[in-house]
Amino acid sequence: MRFDEFVSEHAATVAAVDQFAGHVVRVGLPANWVPFDAAVGIQVWVWRADPRIDEFCSNAVLTMHSVGTALDAREVFGMLIEQQLHCAPNGTECVRELTPATEGAGFTGTSAVHIPLQRDAVVSESRSRIIVTEKQTLIAQLTVTALQSSPLDRASVWMTVRGRGGCT
Structure with a gap:
């Protein structure tokens, strides 16, 4: 089941947010990435120096x-991947891994989807952080999408979620 289907079928309340109470979300990107757009719950950056732009x-x-x-964090992660594939x-799903977070609360997920094109392929890699509390589920997801042949330094893209004042 996709996440959007779950939300619809269960009439779940979902809100886009810019921050999580008690947590700080940080994103790191290589040089030459610039903000492109933002709204509540979403930030977009582009790599204008990509030679394949x-x-x-x-x-x-x-x-x-x-x-x-x-x-359940595992179910949420599975639904997010199904949403991405949809x-x-x-x-084609290439990577799916969910483990307890090593830096604070919740789970850290990694997923990747390979999308074939006529002359190349697009690879979409996501890093997810899912934190379940007594009354809510917090979901942060950073997705990097680029041509497979792009010289993008994917290892230099990161996201952390830490408790304010240290790890929680």
């Missing part, structure tokens, strides 16, 4: 949501 604009998107109920025609 005429074919595809490498981008990074941070989304942050609060769900008004405690959910949005990527002919996409």
Whole structure:
């Protein structure tokens, strides 16, 4: 089941948020990435120096949501991946890994989808952080999308979620 289907079927309350109470979300990107757009719960950056920009604009998107109920982090992660696959025609899941966070509360997820094109492929890699409390589920997801042949330094893209004043 996709996350949007779950929300619809269960009438779950989901809110886009710019911050999580008690937590700080940080994103790191290589040099030459610039903010492109932002709204409540979403920030978008683009890599204008990508030599393949005429074919595809490498981008990074941070989304942050609060769900008004405690959910199972593993189920949430699975639904997020199903949502990503639904949005990527002919996409193939390459990576799916969810582990307890080493820096604070919750779980850290990594996923990747490979989307074939006529002359290349697009790779969409996501880093998720899912924190379940007694009354809510906090979801932060950083997705980097670029051509497979892009010289993008994917290892230099990161997201952390830490408790204010230290790890929680």
